[in-house]
Amino acid sequence: MKPRTAKPTNYKKWSFKLLLYLIIINIVVAYLVFNFAIGLHDSSRFNQNIGTLSIIGNLILLAGIVLTILSIVNKEKKNYQFYISIIGYPIFIILTFLSLF
Numbered sequence: 001m002k003p004r005t006a007k008p009t010n011y012k013k014w015s016f017k018l019l020l021y022l023i024i025i026n027i028v029v030a031y032l033v034f035n036f037a038i039g040l041h042d043s044s045r046f047n048q049n050i051g052t053l054s055i056i057g058n059l060i061l062l063a064g065i066v067l068t069i070l071s072i073v074n075k076e077k078k079n080y081q082f083y084i085s086i087i088g089y090p091i092f093i094i095l096t097f098l099s100l101f
Contacts, residue, residue, distance in 0.1 A: 016081035
C-alpha cells in the first residue's frame with residue numbers, strides 16, 4: 001500500500017484572488033457613486049445596485065479573511081500572495097467599519 005501524501009493547500013492563492021475581486025468591486029462602487037446624478041439616474045435602482053455590490057463585497061471580504069487564517073493555520077509557504085493578503089484585508093476591514101459611520 002502506498003502511503004498517503006498530503007495535498008498542498010492553496011488557501012493563500014484563493015485569498016489573494018478574492019482580494020483582487022474585492023478591489024475590483026470597490027472600484028466599481030466608487031465609479032457608480034462618482035457618476036451618479038440625482039436628476040438623471042433612478043435613485044432606487046442605484047441603491048439596489050450599490051446594496052447588492054456591498055453584500056457581495058462583504059461576503060468576499062469574510063471569505064478572504066477565513067482563507068488567510070486557514071493559510072496561517074496550515075503553515076503554507078509565505079510568498080507575495082500571502083503578504084499582500086495580510087496587508088490588504090485589514091485595510092478593507094477598516095474601510096468597511098468606516099463606511100458604517
